Amino acid sequence: MQAAGENLVVVKNIKKYFRLDKGRIIRANARYLHAVDFVSFNIRKGEIFGIIGESGSGKSTIGRCIIRLLDIDSGEVYFDGKKISDLGPRELKAYRKDMQMVFQNPLASFNPKMTIGQTYREIAKVYKIPKQESEKRIHELIEYINLTDDVLTRLPKELSGGQLQRLAIARALLVEPKFILADEPVSALDVSVQAQILNLMIDLKKEKGQTILFISHDLTVVRHVCDKVAVVYLGTIVEMGPTAEVYKNVAHPYTQALIDAKPKEHPLEYKAHKLLEGEISSAVNVKEGCRFRERCSRFKEGLCSERTPKLKKIGPDHYVACHYPLIG
Numbered sequence: 001m002q003a004a005g006e007n008l009v010v011v012k013n014i015k016k017y018f019r020l021d022k023g024r025i026i027r028a029n030a031r032y033l034h035a036v037d038f039v040s041f042n043i044r045k046g047e048i049f050g051i052i053g054e055s056g057s058g059k060s061t062i063g064r065c066i067i068r069l070l071d072i073d074s075g076e077v078y079f080d081g082k083k084i085s086d087l088g089p090r091e092l093k094a095y096r097k098d099m100q101m102v103f104q105n106p107l108a109s110f111n112p113k114m115t116i117g118q119t120y121r122e123i124a125k126v127y128k129i130p131k132q133e134s135e136k137r138i139h140e141l142i143e144y145i146n147l148t149d150d151v152l153t154r155l156p157k158e159l160s161g162g163q164l165q166r167l168a169i170a171r172a173l174l175v176e177p178k179f180i181l182a183d184e185p186v187s188a189l190d191v192s193v194q195a196q197i198l199n200l201m202i203d204l205k206k207e208k209g210q211t212i213l214f215i216s217h218d219l220t221v222v223r224h225v226c227d228k229v230a231v232v233y234l235g236t237i238v239e240m241g242p243t244a245e246v247y248k249n250v251a252h253p254y255t256q257a258l259i260d261a262k263p264k265e266h267p268l269e270y271k272a273h274k275l276l277e278g279e280i281s282s283a284v285n286v287k288e289g290c291r292f293r294e295r296c297s298r299f300k301e302g303l304c305s306e307r308t309p310k311l312k313k314i315g316p317d318h319y320v321a322c323h324y325p326l327i328g
Ligand SMILES: Nc1ncnc2c1ncn2[C@@H]1O[C@H](COP(=O)(O)OP(=O)(O)OP(=O)(O)O)[C@@H](O)[C@H]1O
Pocket: 018, 019, 033, 035, 053, 054, 055, 056, 057, 058, 059, 060, 061, 062, 217
């Protein structure tokens, strides 16, 4: 169990641009996609921190920059008090064990030719967990995720999506990581099994003090599991705060639009909202001004098109980047 309260992850002004016209020559007119643009937030130990936004808003890129699957262009990432954003591959090795990932598609995340047991034992070997200890941990984890040891002899294709995602979470837990990045962990699953996985995440936090970065495009899911939430739009955080506070006092028109766009009565009865008409615009060579302005019902000439709004505090731990917020 980790001590709650202190920060495990500190992200300071990180930036990640992808160059679109590939080539070695640096040209003045090169086109860059601003996937992550000056993003800052902290994740406390024992907390589930959510990132929410539409497809292409930069959620996965933020996650990958934190666990150093991607190198950032500028900014800093601290993990458990140590700056890891400028560590080389050899120094990073020491941190790999502590930063595990759970992916969207559990089937694709397992080696199809290996049984679950073989996969687990190979990981235990890589991380040099003594055999007796790893066998004990595997058995306890299988029990913890409500399965039985016979799954260890099965191939991934012989298991259901829900079972496999529970096994993917157990695989992450096998090395007792300090941090889990769960990138859309329920999006590929049947609605009927999504709750099992979400409840497992909540149990991990409550019972093991597990720190989790939970990426999702589904507000209902985020509301259910996350202590805090950052709403991202085209690579920037537009609103951030304790989940309950953000829901109670919605400040950014984009957050409001996401809430209103959710189907209300039945998942099949999709109700699009007027505010969220139109595609998410492009993050290529972004200029000054609010990135949400073309879709925003509160757009006003002047400030919105001329100045990029910065995150400002509007309540207890609650921040919004909007010139004309709904509150505050
Ligand atoms: N390796 C890459 N090279 C070029 N562009 C990339 C690369 N990876 C991501 N992008 C672009 O960066 C932007 C952010 O992508 P990202 O995958 O982080 O979005 P996301 O919010 O996770 O979307 P989704 O909900 O679809 O998973 C997108 O426009 C994407 O096309």
